[in-house]
Amino acid sequence: MNELDRRRFLRNATAAFAGAELATIGSVDAQSGQITLAPAPRIRPGTSTSFGSLKRVNAGVLSIAYAEAGPADGPPVLLLHGWPYDIHSFVDVAPILANAGYRVLVPYSRGYGETRFLSSDTPRNAQPAAVATDAINFLDALGIQKVVVAGFDWGGRTANLMAFLWPERCKALVSVSGYLVGSQAAWANPLQPSAELPWWYVFYFSTERGKAGYAKYNKDFNRLIWQLASPRWAFDDATFERTAKAFENPDFVHISLHNYRWYMGLEHGESKYYELEARIATFPTISLPTITLEGDANGAPHGDPSAYARKYTGTYEHRNIVGGIGHNLPQEAPEAFAQAVVDVGSFAG
Numbered sequence: 361m362n363e364l365d366r367r368r369f370l371r372n373a374t375a376a377f378a379g380a381e382l383a384t385i386g387s388v389d390a391q392s393g394q395i396t397l398a399p400a401p402r403i404r405p406g407t408s409t410s411f412g413s414l415k416r417v418n419a420g421v422l423s424i425a426y427a428e429a430g431p432a433d434g435p436p437v438l439l440l441h442g443w444p445y446d447i448h449s450f451v452d453v454a455p456i457l458a459n460a461g462y463r464v465l466v467p468y469s470r471g472y473g474e475t476r477f478l479s480s481d482t483p484r485n486a487q488p489a490a491v492a493t494d495a496i497n498f499l500d501a502l503g504i505q506k507v508v509v510a511g512f513d514w515g516g517r518t519a520n521l522m523a524f525l526w527p528e529r530c531k532a533l534v535s536v537s538g539y540l541v542g543s544q545a546a547w548a549n550p551l552q553p554s555a556e557l558p559w560w561y562v563f564y565f566s567t568e569r570g571k572a573g574y575a576k577y578n579k580d581f582n583r584l585i586w587q588l589a590s591p592r593w594a595f596d597d598a599t600f601e602r603t604a605k606a607f608e609n610p611d612f613v614h615i616s617l618h619n620y621r622w623y624m625g626l627e628h629g630e631s632k633y634y635e636l637e638a639r640i641a642t643f644p645t646i647s648l649p650t651i652t653l654e655g656d657a658n659g660a661p662h663g664d665p666s667a668y669a670r671k672y673t674g675t676y677e678h679r680n681i682v683g684g685i686g687h688n689l690p691q692e693a694p695e696a697f698a699q700a701v702v703d704v705g706s707f708a709g
Contacts, residue, residue, distance in 0.1 A: 405452060405691060405692055405693070405694055406452070406599065407452050408451045408452050408454075408455055409451065409598075409602065410451070410602075411427035411429070411447065411448075411451060411454065411466070412427075414426060414427055414474060415427070415428055416474070417498070417501045417502060418478065418501060419494065419497040419498045419500065419501035420493065420494060420497030420498075420501075421477055421478055421479065421482045421494075421497075422470055422475055422476065422477060422478060422494060422497070423475065423476045423477075423478055424467050424468065424475050424494070424498055424501075425467070425468045425473055425474035425475045426447075426465060426466060426467035426468065426498070427447055427450075427454065427464075427465075427466040427467075428463070428464065428465055428466075429454045429455060429457070429458035429463075429464040429466075430454075430457060430458030430459075430461065430462045430463045430464045431458075431461060431463060432463060433463070434458075434461045434462045434463040435461070435462055435463065435508070435531075435705065436462070436463045436464075436465060436504050436506075436507045436508070437457055437462045437463065437464050437465065437507060437508045437509075437510065437701055438465050438467075438495065438498075438499070438507040438508070438509045438510070438519075439453065439454070439464065439465065439466045439510055439511065439515070439690070440467075440469070440495065440509065440510070440511030440512075440514075440515025440516070440518050440519055441466075441468075441469060441472075441511065441512070441513070441514070441515045442511070442512050442513020442514040442515045442516065442687075442688075443513055443514050443616060443619070444578075444581075444582035444585055444586075444603075444607065444616065445513065445603060445688055445691075446468065446472055446473055446603045446606035447466045447467070447468055447473065447606075448599075448602050448603045448691065449512070449603075449688055449690045449691045450464075450466050450690050450691070450694075451691070452690075452691065452694035453690050453694045453697050453698045453701075454466060456694060456695065456698040457698050457701060457702070460698075460702060462701075465498075465502070465504075465507075467495075467498055468606065469491060469494070469514065469515070469615075470486070470490075470491060470494055470611070470615055471484070471486065471609055471611040471612045471614070471615025471616065472606045472607075472609055472612060472615075473605070473606040473609060474609075475609070476609075476611075477611065483630055484611050484614045484615055484618060485618060485622075485629060485630055485633075486615045486616070486618040486619035486622065487618075487619070487622045487629040487630070487633060487637065488517060488518070488521060488542070488619075488637070488640060489521070489629075489633035489636035489637050489640060490629070490630065490633055491514065491517075491518055491619075492518045492521040492522055492525065492636070493633070493636070495509075495518055495522055496522065496526055496529060499529060505529065506528070506529055506530065506531050507529070507530060507531060508530070508531050508532045508533075508534070508701055508704060508705050508708075509522050509523065509530050509532075509533055509534075510533070510534035510535070510697070510700070510701050510704075511534075511535065511536070512535075512536035512537065512687070512688065512689055512690060513536070513537075513540075513660070513687065513688075514619070516535040516536050516537060516538075516540045517540040517541065517542075519533055519534070519535050520533065520535055520539055520540055520541050520646065521541065521640060523646045523648050523650070524639075524644040524645070524646050525636060525639060525640070527646075527647065527648060530648055531648070531649075531705065531708045532648055532649040532650065532704040532705055532707060532708040533646065533648050533649070533650040533651075533704065534650070534651050534652075534653065534697070534700045534701050534704055535650065535651075535652050535653070536652070536653045536654070536655075536687075536689045536690070536697075537652070537653075537654060537658065537660075537662040537663065537687075538652040538654070538662075538663055538665060538668040538669075538671075538678075539643075539646075539652075539663065539668035539671040539672075541640060541643055542623060543637070543640060543641035543643075544622070544623060544625055544637075544641075545641060546641075547623045547624060547625075548625070558659075558660065558661040559661055561581075561585070561620075562620045562623070562624065565616075565617050565620045565621060566620070566621060566624050566626055571617055574613060574616065574617060575613050578607055578612070578613055578616075579604055579607060582604070582607060583600055583604075586600065586688070588659050588660070589658070589659045589660040589686055589687035589688065590655075590657065590658075590659060590685075590686025590687050590688055590692060591657060591659045591686060592657045592684030592685075592686060593657075593684070593685075593686045593688065593692050643671070645670075645671050645672070645673045646671060646672050646673065646674070647673050647674040648674050648708070649674050649675040649676070649704050649707035649708045650672045650674060650675070650676050650677075650704065651676075651677045651678070651679060651700040651703060651704045651707075652665060652668070652669075652672070652676075652677075652678045652679070653678075653679050653680075653681055653689055653696065653697065653700055654678070654679075654680055654681065654689075655680075655681050655684075655685030655686050655687065655689050655692065655693065656680060656681065656682045656683070656684065656685055657684045657685055657686045658685070658686050658687050658689075659686060659687060660686075660687040662687075665678045665680075674707075675707040675708075677703075679696070679700065681693050681696045
């Protein structure tokens with residue numbers, strides 16, 4: 361077994377046996393990018409509860425609220441949350457990476473938390489190209505040229521889109537559940553009934569009853585999604601309530617519904633994103649160094665890793681994280697997620 365194979369074997373064995381409990385984490389030299397593995401304190405899920413004071417920057421059509429941790433001159437890492445979650449999905453990941461020397465950036469997506477549209481005239485559009493453009497505008501506003509980008513759910517989708525639409529802005533990619541890329545044309549094709557069933561909420565959102573129901577009961581609805589997507593995650597009320605504050609954003613319900621209704625062809629997008637959506641619909645391969653992750657108890661719709669592995673043509677690994685880990689993998693298994701960020705950075709050199 362050569363050295364590269366040995367390192368991969370050890371990383372995979374650690375992920376398989378320890379799940380959310382890893383023994384090492386990497387430190388990074390800001391000048392050379394050299395990764396040095398060193399012992400790290402154990403971080404169990406729920407160790408951290410707050411990011412402290414948020415920062416804010418105007419970026420494109422948004423005033424984006426974001427958390428930042430770590431040295432300002434450290435290698436930047438962009439962490440992107442999903443629906444219906446928020447930046448607290450990374451509340452334990454951020455200090456691990458910050459202690460390893462990374463500059464960690466965790467923005468609230470459009471429609472979440474303290475992020476706001478700058479103009480009341482801007483369409484409350486959640487089509488994928490719009491959300492991905494937000495991430496690039498965020499980097500531009502901070503003067504950051506290239507990042508390791510990592511995410512799950514909507515954030516994983518955005519991370520994948522960034523990796524093939526703007527590869528010059530991404531050093532490497534970590535994506536929970538892999539290649540989360542879709543199009544309106546793809547969504548028009550019906551699936552087997554068993555495959556349609558996990559998408560029940562999309563069909564609910566497609567109705568006027570669903571629109572009204574989500575507006576009236578969005579907090580209860582989102583808790584249900586958490587329970588279904590992570591059936592073995594024993595989150596407490598305080599954990600949910602910290603994130604639920606993000607749902608109080610005045611645009612949250614509309615943004616949530618627009619995303620799924622756009623996929624179903626029930627809502628319009630914006631013409632300025634048509635060219636990007638056309639490129640997305642070709643389902644390009646990704647040549648950046650990539651690690652994909654999957655929890656062993658993910659109750660949300662997700663693909664087979666063997667099917668999406670071919671979409672990653674550069675240095676690539678897939679890791680199964682065991683121990684009852686569900687859809688919100690960064691919050692349920694923070695050390696495994698942080699280790700993937702460190703390792704994929706070392707792939708990129």
